[in-house]
Amino acid sequence: MLDMARLDVVETFHGLFFPGHLHTQDSLQLALKFPFQDTDIIIVSYPKSGTTWMQEIVTLISSRGDPHVSRSVPNWARAPWLEHHYFAALLEASPTTPRVITTHLPHHLLGPTLQGSKAKVIYVSRNPKDVVVSFYHFHKIAKFLPEAGSFSEFLNRFLKGTLHYGCWFDHIEGWTRQKATMNNLLHISYEEMSMDIQGAIKRVSSYLQIPLMEDEVNNCVKHCSFSSMKDNKMANYTLVTEEIMDHKKGFFMRKGIGDWKNMFTEELNQYFNSVLESKMVDSTLEFTWDEQ
Ligand code: A3P
Numbered sequence: 001m002l003d004m005a006r007l008d009v010v011e012t013f014h015g016l017f018f019p020g021h022l023h024t025q026d027s028l029q030l031a032l033k034f035p036f037q038d039t040d041i042i043i044v045s046y047p048k049s050g051t052t053w054m055q056e057i058v059t060l061i062s063s064r065g066d067p068h069v070s071r072s073v074p075n076w077a078r079a080p081w082l083e084h085h086y087f088a089a090l091l092e093a094s095p096t097t098p099r100v101i102t103t104h105l106p107h108h109l110l111g112p113t114l115q116g117s118k119a120k121v122i123y124v125s126r127n128p129k130d131v132v133v134s135f136y137h138f139h140k141i142a143k144f145l146p147e148a149g150s151f152s153e154f155l156n157r158f159l160k161g162t163l164h165y166g167c168w169f170d171h172i173e174g175w176t177r178q179k180a181t182m183n184n185l186l187h188i189s190y191e192e193m194s195m196d197i198q199g200a201i202k203r204v205s206s207y208l209q210i211p212l213m214e215d216e217v218n219n220c221v222k223h224c225s226f227s228s229m230k231d232n233k234m235a236n237y238t239l240v241t242e243e244i245m246d247h248k249k250g251f252f253m254r255k256g257i258g259d260w261k262n263m264f265t266e267e268l269n270q271y272f273n274s275v276l277e278s279k280m281v282d283s284t285l286e287f288t289w290d291e292q
Helices: 025-031 051-062 068-072 087-093 107-114 128-141 151-160 168-180 190-195 197-207 214-223 226-231 266-279
Strands: 010-013 016-019 041-045 100-103 120-125 185-189
Touching: 010 025, 025 087, 041 051, 051 068, 051 100, 051 120, 051 190, 051 197, 051 214, 051 226, 107 168, 120 168, 120 197, 128 151, 128 168, 128 266, 151 266, 168 185, 185 190, 185 197, 190 197, 197 214
Parallel strands: 041 100, 041 120, 120 185
Antiparallel strands: 010 016
């Protein structure tokens, strides 16, 4: 289904870059015209923010903590990416009810499509310092992404918003600004999930109106833990062939929380903080991550 001849192709769409073996102009255009159903669940995130974790959580909540689906169907088939060129085929074959759809598209592109829809959006965010470190390591294993270069170069590209999938600041601002006006958007952070996964699962299940018994919540907690997902080939991306991901260079399920402290020098940290402050000056977002 993947177009290997397009592994090096960069698809440019509305000024943003996307990997060409997953995206085409047609697939991106179709994403913006997709007829969402009110029962749809849409997981939205900037890459490396905890997307796969939320896919696992939503799958488990939908199956009341039973890991059968999450352990037998790859995450990209049970919660397919809206903008990928094989989306329609996967969605049709998806075993998940209600439908679970994933996207990395920014709000300025997808927002108009969702206007008036009652589909339930779950926006997952993460400390941008951990996002950039995770994305940097992912560039080293993902053969469909450009060379990462040095970490400081990569960090500059992240801050300028020139990496694939666009600018983190625009992404988080665009989606979370909708929270005030949309009843159907739940914003949850990676850090919140790390600090209190039980509470996070209850929050998501209540938002999705799938009330769970305590033992069902506990089963969700067990099967979406870092160690359980690292072992689950339906979630850890080891099913992806070597032509696409160089598994010798690292793991998708890498470290989890707080690794930025091992990559940022004091100077990079100050620089990052100053850009963050200036870009988010008008933001009402309250970040939940630990800066200690
Ligand atoms: P690291 O590279 O920092 O380890 P995404 O799914 O959006 O691409 O995000 C991937 C990041 O989420 C990776 O971060 C991965 O390890 C982390 N992740 C995935 N499942 C997780 C879980 N159950 N607990 C904690 N972190 C998880």
